Amino acid sequence: MRAAPLTVGVIGGGFTGAASAIACLARFPQPFRLVIIEPSAVLGRGVAYGSHHPLHLLNVRTRDLSVRADRPGDFLNWAFRQLDQGENHDGLHEALAHTFLPRQLFGEYVRQRLFEMIEQRPDVEFSVKRAVARAIHTERGGYVIELERGRTVPCDAVIVATAYGVQGGSSSGALSPYEALPPDLFARAQSIALIGSGLTMVDVLISARREGFQGTATIVSRRGQLPRPHAPKGVVPHLLALPRSKHVSMLEASLRIACELAEEGGTPWQAVINGLRASLQDIWQELPVAEQARFLRHLRPFFDAHRHRLPAEIHARLMNDLDKGRAVLLRGSVMGVERAGEGFRLEVMKRGAATPEIMEVDLAFDCSGFKPDLDQPLLRGMIEKGLARPDPHRLGLAVEANGQVLGRGGEATRGVFAVGPLCQGTLWEITAVPEIVRQADAAALSLAALQEPVRKSGTVSA
Numbered sequence: 155m156r157a158a159p160l161t162v163g164v165i166g167g168g169f170t171g172a173a174s175a176i177a178c179l180a181r182f183p184q185p186f187r188l189v190i191i192e193p194s195a196v197l198g199r200g201v202a203y204g205s206h207h208p209l210h211l212l213n214v215r216t217r218d219l220s221v222r223a224d225r226p227g228d229f230l231n232w233a234f235r236q237l238d239q240g241e242n243h244d245g246l247h248e249a250l251a252h253t254f255l256p257r258q259l260f261g262e263y264v265r266q267r268l269f270e271m272i273e274q275r276p277d278v279e280f281s282v283k284r285a286v287a288r289a290i291h292t293e294r295g296g297y298v299i300e301l302e303r304g305r306t307v308p309c310d311a312v313i314v315a316t317a318y319g320v321q322g323g324s325s326s327g328a329l330s331p332y333e334a335l336p337p338d339l340f341a342r343a344q345s346i347a348l349i350g351s352g353l354t355m356v357d358v359l360i361s362a363r364r365e366g367f368q369g370t371a372t373i374v375s376r377r378g379q380l381p382r383p384h385a386p387k388g389v390v391p392h393l394l395a396l397p398r399s400k401h402v403s404m405l406e407a408s409l410r411i412a413c414e415l416a417e418e419g420g421t422p423w424q425a426v427i428n429g430l431r432a433s434l435q436d437i438w439q440e441l442p443v444a445e446q447a448r449f450l451r452h453l454r455p456f457f458d459a460h461r462h463r464l465p466a467e468i469h470a471r472l473m474n475d476l477d478k479g480r481a482v483l484l485r486g487s488v489m490g491v492e493r494a495g496e497g498f499r500l501e502v503m504k505r506g507a508a509t510p511e512i513m514e515v516d517l518a519f520d521c522s523g524f525k526p527d528l529d530q531p532l533l534r535g536m537i538e539k540g541l542a543r544p545d546p547h548r549l550g551l552a553v554e555a556n557g558q559v560l561g562r563g564g565e566a567t568r569g570v571f572a573v574g575p576l577c578q579g580t581l582w583e584i585t586a587v588p589e590i591v592r593q594a595d596a597a598a599l600s601l602a603a604l605q606e607p608v609r610k611s612g613t614v615s616a
């Protein structure tokens with residue numbers, strides 16, 4: 155029998171790290187030690203929920219978000235309590251359910267729930283290490299996480315929740331999308347280049363307009379796919395049995411037909427995509443690696459534009475800018491970006507052109523999206539030591555569905571889990587809140603089994 159309580163080290167204190175810690179607090183029946191390792195001062199926010207811009211909205215309706223797998227609708231109830239203050243405002247709950255709230259509010263909800271859970275578990279020894287984890291190595295049947303400046307955290311189990319890495323400036327030469335900038339910078343700018351055409355691009359454009367940018371924004375994108383809008387009112391996911399195929403082109407054709415048929419029958423196509431989501435992890439894992447790679451090469455921008463949608467109000471703002479020529483969509487690739495005096499010089503290869511053109515702008519932002527970085531020392535070290543191996547597309551790590559990390563030979567690395575976006579290459583549909591919460595819960599349940607024999611049975615309710 156284990157003499158000391160189990161120690162779980164959670165590396166990364168963004169949304170996934172917080173959701174994983176909450177899941178452990180909810181699922182471990184015995185006392186344990188929980189250590190979160192995170193260099194920034196705030197827990198639960200990370201890249202997605204760290205923005206304090208009121209128009210950086212969630213792209214999921216309030217009713218569909220919760221940081222607890224066992225409490226659907228928890229965010230809606232939390233948001234309702236923030237606003238209602240006991241007045242039992244008629245219709246407010248229903249209206250909130252369909253709203254896309256600011257992401258900063260969701261971050262606050264996650265942080266609050268984490269600290270509530272910690273308070274409700276006085277038997278758990280909780281600590282935070284403000285540091286970057288540099289390496290993990292095995293020691294006496296457990297693990298030691300090495301931090302900066304030679305500090306170490308011994309633990310029995312590790313949850314790696316580092317997703318998009320430690321945020322710094324963009325390495326492309328352009329500005330990073332959520333960089334703090336002098337307040338009058340946008341008002342003075344006449345021209346902006348936005349590299350990438352997804353949700354991050356829309357965040358930057360919305361911020362720029364709100365800060366007084368009056369000029370023209372050029373959106374440079376290889377495929378020119380812009381995020382589509384959500385259906386105006388929340389739709390019920392349209393569950394359909396798509397004919398399973400090992401060919402991406404067949405799946406794409408079936409999905410197109412299903413969307414067209416739904417529209418003809420009066421159901422928005424968005425309901426079909428929502429319905430597909432529940433089976434996407436299975437569909438992805440059934441595809442041969444070569445077909446997955448084909449999807450990544452050719453179809454991903456089209457799929458992402460339909461899957462990761464904009465609230466209708468924000469979509470209307472984007473379309474308005476495009477209609478009025480205040481934003482221009484340029485199909486092409488950015489070959490390089492450099493500072494040029496006060497502004498930026500971009501080398502752009504327009505689609506179909508033989509030679510690149512130079513574009514000079516006042517501001518340029520890298521909106522090409524966030525990706526896990528397998529070259530960060532922690533992950534590189536895990537791979538070199540055989541504790542983990544990359545997925546076949548090098549988007550992240552090879553894992554089981556519950557995040558259990560697979561080692562060099564394909565065997566499970568005992569007690570080591572990766573949760574969230576790090577698992578995208580293996581599971582695909584794992585970067586958004588509902589899927590991350592479910593996976594964090596599954597990982598916590600597996601880890602709970604490593605605890606000593608249970609004296610009191612059942613889930614700890616909090």
Ligand SMILES: Cc1cc2nc3c(=O)[nH]c(=O)nc-3n(C[C@H](O)[C@H](O)[C@H](O)COP(=O)(O)OP(=O)(O)OC[C@H]3O[C@@H](n4cnc5c(N)ncnc54)[C@H](O)[C@@H]3O)c2cc1C
Pocket residue numbers: 165166167168169170171191192193194199200201202203211212213214257285286287288315316317318319320321354524530532573574575585586587588
């Ligand atoms: C801009 C944006 C908006 C989104 N909006 C939505 C939405 O509306 N709805 C939805 O469902 N999903 C949304 N998502 C997707 C989803 O919520 C994110 O994928 C999720 O928040 C990822 O959180 P994370 O904690 O895994 O990663 P991150 O936010 O990247 O956090 C990782 C944390 O780990 C820390 N870290 C990294 N490396 C180390 C290390 N070596 N040692 C210690 N700490 C480390 C970092 O400092 C960081 O705090 C959005 C994603 C983005 C990027």
